[in-house]
Amino acid sequence: MLETHDHSPEATVPVRLTLNGAPVTVEVAPNAILLDVLRERLGLTGTKKGCDHGQCGACTVHVDGRAMNACLRLAVMCEGQAITTIEGLAEGDRLHPVQQAFLDHDAFQCGYCSPGQIMSAVALLEDPRVAGDVCTVREAMSGNLCRCGAYQNILAAIQDARLRLHGQEGDEA
Amino acid sequence: MRPFAFARADSVERALECRRGEPTGAFVAGGTTLLDLVKLDVMRPARVIDINALPLKDVERLHDDRLRIGALVTNTDLAYHPDVLADHPLLSQAILAGASSQVRNMATVGGNLMQRTRCPYFRDPTAACNKREPGSGCDALTGVNRMHAVLGGSDRCVAVHPSDMCVALAAIGATLSLQGPNGEREVDVADFHRLPGATPHLEHELGDELIVAVTLAPPLKPLGAAYVKLRDRASYEFALASAGAMLSLDEDLIGEQRLPLGGVATKPWRCHAAEALLAGKRADTAAFEEAADLALADAAPLAHNAFKIPLARQAIVRALRDAARAHREDDT
Ligand SMILES: Cc1cc2nc3c(=O)[nH]c(=O)nc-3n(C[C@H](O)[C@H](O)[C@H](O)COP(=O)(O)OP(=O)(O)OC[C@H]3O[C@@H](n4cnc5c(N)ncnc54)[C@H](O)[C@@H]3O)c2cc1C
Numbered sequence: 001m002l003e004t005h006d007h008s009p010e011a012t013v014p015v016r017l018t019l020n021g022a023p024v025t026v027e028v029a030p031n032a033i034l035l036d037v038l039r040e041r042l043g044l045t046g047t048k049k050g051c052d053h054g055q056c057g058a059c060t061v062h063v064d065g066r067a068m069n070a071c072l073r074l075a076v077m078c079e080g081q082a083i084t085t086i087e088g089l090a091e092g093d094r095l096h097p098v099q100q101a102f103l104d105h106d107a108f109q110c111g112y113c114s115p116g117q118i119m120s121a122v123a124l125l126e127d128p129r130v131a132g133d134v135c136t137v138r139e140a141m142s143g144n145l146c147r148c149g150a151y152q153n154i155l156a157a158i159q160d161a162r163l164r165l166h167g168q169e170g171d172e173a
Numbered sequence: 174m175r176p177f178a179f180a181r182a183d184s185v186e187r188a189l190e191c192r193r194g195e196p197t198g199a200f201v202a203g204g205t206t207l208l209d210l211v212k213l214d215v216m217r218p219a220r221v222i223d224i225n226a227l228p229l230k231d232v233e234r235l236h237d238d239r240l241r242i243g244a245l246v247t248n249t250d251l252a253y254h255p256d257v258l259a260d261h262p263l264l265s266q267a268i269l270a271g272a273s274s275q276v277r278n279m280a281t282v283g284g285n286l287m288q289r290t291r292c293p294y295f296r297d298p299t300a301a302c303n304k305r306e307p308g309s310g311c312d313a314l315t316g317v318n319r320m321h322a323v324l325g326g327s328d329r330c331v332a333v334h335p336s337d338m339c340v341a342l343a344a345i346g347a348t349l350s351l352q353g354p355n356g357e358r359e360v361d362v363a364d365f366h367r368l369p370g371a372t373p374h375l376e377h378e379l380g381d382e383l384i385v386a387v388t389l390a391p392p393l394k395p396l397g398a399a400y401v402k403l404r405d406r407a408s409y410e411f412a413l414a415s416a417g418a419m420l421s422l423d424e425d426l427i428g429e430q431r432l433p434l435g436g437v438a439t440k441p442w443r444c445h446a447a448e449a450l451l452a453g454k455r456a457d458t459a460a461f462e463e464a465a466d467l468a469l470a471d472a473a474p475l476a477h478n479a480f481k482i483p484l485a486r487q488a489i490v491r492a493l494r495d496a497a498r499a500h501r502e503d504d505t
Pocket residue numbers: 053054055199200201202203204205206207208209244245270271272273276279280281282283284285286287288335336337338379382383384385409410411412
């Protein structure tokens with residue numbers, strides 16, 4: 001049941017999330033941004049802040065399974081939603097196939113963009129509407145900038161992860 | 174970031190009620206425009222009203238073949254909707270040419286219609302901007318205006334309307350359903366956005382209302398459609414110039430034709446004269462170039478954006494050519 005009553009700017013609002021599979025409740029100010037709450041309040045610093053304006057993709061997380069920019073989302077908008085961050089992909093010591101592929105293909109230099117890149121890659125590999133050819137993958141990944149220019153290896157990692165996950169090859173293009 | 178009060182609405186009535194008590198209140202849908210601009214201190218809502226729980230997330234086919242799209246349908250879901258892909262390919266192409274996967278997953282139809290200009294002076298609270306602060310002047314007129322409009326501008330404002338989706342809506346034709354305290358009314362999408370004129374801060378027809386749905390005109394069939402967007406990089410960038418084209422051909426003669434532009438005008442731009450010129454003509458490059466010249470005949474360049482005119486011309490010719498090709502391929 002949603003509470004529809006007003007929260008004043010000074011009030012805090014309880015937000016219930018499923019965070020990386022576990023239930024979490026956090027009290028936040030109405031203007032608290034999801035990215036800041038994840039990093040500063042919930043200790044999940046894997047999600048990065050690059051531009052803070054939706055222009056770089058470093059902050060990409062999954063909200064109910066969809067890739068979104070955590071820097072443009074209020075924490076209070078996430079009531080009842082499932083949030084997955086980079087910390088939630090591995091199972092124990094076993095990396096997610098996309099994480100493993102990034103390692104194997106050396107798909108980063110400084111690594112700052114990598115959590116966002118990996119979250120976007122996982123989402124696109126799970127989305128049947130996004131075709132598997134290289135052109136489509138480039139376009140679908142364009143919301144993640146890499147200042148180090150690791151794009152070639154990122155693309156190679158994604159196409160390799162596609163094989164590991166689905167056993168099908170993306171077209172060469 | 175400035176503080177604001179917050180309310181979650183569970184019904185349209187409740188959303189309107191929250192808004193009524195707070196004139197500077199703002200609805201939040203995807204948040205991709207609103208929160209960006211609150212962080213920049215350009216938008217300063219005293220209260221943010223979350224409308225995401227409202228039942229406005231369906232795409233419904235009406236008995237007369239029109240699609241009624243709830244205001245909260247995300248840009249991604251709309252672009253990939255089977256009925257949109259089948260009947261309104263221009264809309265799908267235009268949406269997918271905009272922003273990034275992440276932003277499209279968050280952005281909604283209502284928010285896209287209401288997105289604000291990307292003019293750097295509008296986005297900078299220390300700059301003069303008649304849109305942000307009526308009467309303060311326009312720094313773009315004498316400043317760096319490479320990205321600004323060549324069509325529809327005034328001596329008060331030359332800010333470009335940034336939406337790709339709205340360019341496709343201009344071509345397809347659509348009715349917006351606006352619900353206010355006194356009930357629902359309908360506005361033609363062509364009349365929704367205003368030219369800046371002397372009042373650039375008045376951007377649209379929305380009053381104390383919520384956009385609840387966008388209903389597309391019945392599909393034109395058979396139809397070839399193409400959206401061509403030219404920009405500083407190949408993706409994740411706003412248009413410098415974009416053109417949408419919708420054509421139906423009989424033999425090789427043009428029947429139905431629609432030609433809207435983006436990235437060059439102060440509102441989503443429909444080229445009625447150029448469309449009229451194309452009707453009945455043979456679908457060839459000469460006709461497309463003639464239409465492009467007519468569409469841009471009134472273009473008025475500023476100090477840094479004269480390049481947009483030949484750029485838009487190319488976008489128009491390519492969009493028309495690609496639309497004609499799509500029509501022929503569909504026919505065979
Ligand atoms: C990095 C970046 C790149 C982008 N690139 C492009 C691009 O290339 N092409 C393009 O077209 N767009 C682009 N956009 C803009 C994007 O499409 C818009 O920000 C988005 O469509 C806004 O939708 P929203 O649901 O997030 O709106 P919100 O931010 O939630 O709302 C925007 C405004 O609309 C109002 N509003 C929202 N819903 C309603 C409603 N139902 N009724 C009445 N008022 C309402 C809000 O109060 C607010 O004032 C880009 C955005 C970003 C951040």
